[in-house]
Amino acid sequence: xxxxxxxxxxxxxxxxxxxxxxxxxxxxxxxxxxxxxxxxxxxxxxxxxxxxxxxxxxxxxxxxxxxxxxxxxxxxxxxxxxxxxxxxxxxxxxxxxxxxxxxxxxxxxxxxxxxxxxxxxxxxxxxxxxxxxxxxxxxxxxxxxxxxxxxxxxxxxxxxxxxxx
Amino acid sequence: xxxxxxxxxxxxxxxxxxxxxxxxxxxxxxxxxxxxxxxxxxxxxxxxxxxxxxxxxxxxxxxxxxxxxxxx
Numbered sequence: 072x073x074x075x076x077x078x079x080x081x082x083x084x085x086x087x088x089x090x091x092x093x094x095x096x097x098x099x100x101x102x103x104x105x106x107x108x109x110x111x112x113x114x115x116x117x118x119x120x121x122x123x124x125x126x127x128x129x130x131x132x133x134x135x136x137x138x139x140x141x142x143x144x145x146x147x148x149x150x151x152x153x154x155x156x157x158x159x160x161x162x163x164x165x166x167x168x169x170x171x172x173x174x175x176x177x178x179x180x181x182x183x184x185x186x187x188x189x190x191x192x193x194x195x196x197x198x199x200x201x202x203x204x205x206x207x208x209x210x211x212x213x214x215x216x217x218x219x220x221x222x223x224x225x226x227x228x229x230x231x232x233x234x235x236x
Numbered sequence: 237x238x239x240x241x242x243x244x245x246x247x248x249x250x251x252x253x254x255x256x257x258x259x260x261x262x263x264x265x266x267x268x269x270x271x272x273x274x275x276x277x278x279x280x281x282x283x284x285x286x287x288x289x290x291x292x293x294x295x296x297x298x299x300x301x302x303x304x305x306x307x308x
Binding site for chain 2: 174
């Protein structure tokens with residue numbers, strides 16, 4: 072996992088990525104119990120992103136490093152990584168406010184805040200998102216004031232009232 | 237029939253222990269959680285490989301002697 076994170080960091084250093092943050096199940100694991108997953112979701116801001124969002128420069132840079140695309144993912148050091156451009160205002164905000172964390176107390180990485188993970192779950196709305204919200208409510212330390220601000224900003228308050236425990 | 241509101245003390249104890257286990261797991265270092273994910277993948281892969289194209293086992297070094305990991 073260290074090599075995966077080092078590769079992501081090198082993509083930022085080389086200007087291939089403007090910013091990245093881990094999302095999905097792996098991000099959830101920073102705040103709650105480990106859950107089964109097969110891929111690593113990485114939200115990205117691409118530099119000089121115009122009207123057309125394309126991952127081609129990123130995939131080209133990864134190919135030069137020896138990492139090939141496999142379906143929706145790129146296999147980086149044995150881990151299928153799925154890159155997702157921030158495609159709506161909630162994700163853009165989540166990336167902007169992602170937290171820097173240390174993996175193995177050595178390697179810096181960026182992870183979406185738990186409050187944004189909850190909001191993304193509410194917005195996505197699948198059954199597994201409902202489960203994840205339940206785990207967060209039970210296990211994570213949530214800044215409720217911060218969460219309420221996000222929910223209000225993105226019109227998710229009603230769904231939160233339905234989903235929260 | 238017992239309902240969630242009408243549990244015997246024994247069953248309630250089991251649920252409480254499960255809840256504690258979840259909280260203990262949540263408090264583990266992230267590297268230890270990653271090691272557990274790979275272990276779950278190893279367990280699930282034989283079952284899922286024919287029906288879930290995403291099923292795989294991460295080929296990463298999860299040796300237990302690394303900092304932040306515990307020997308099982």
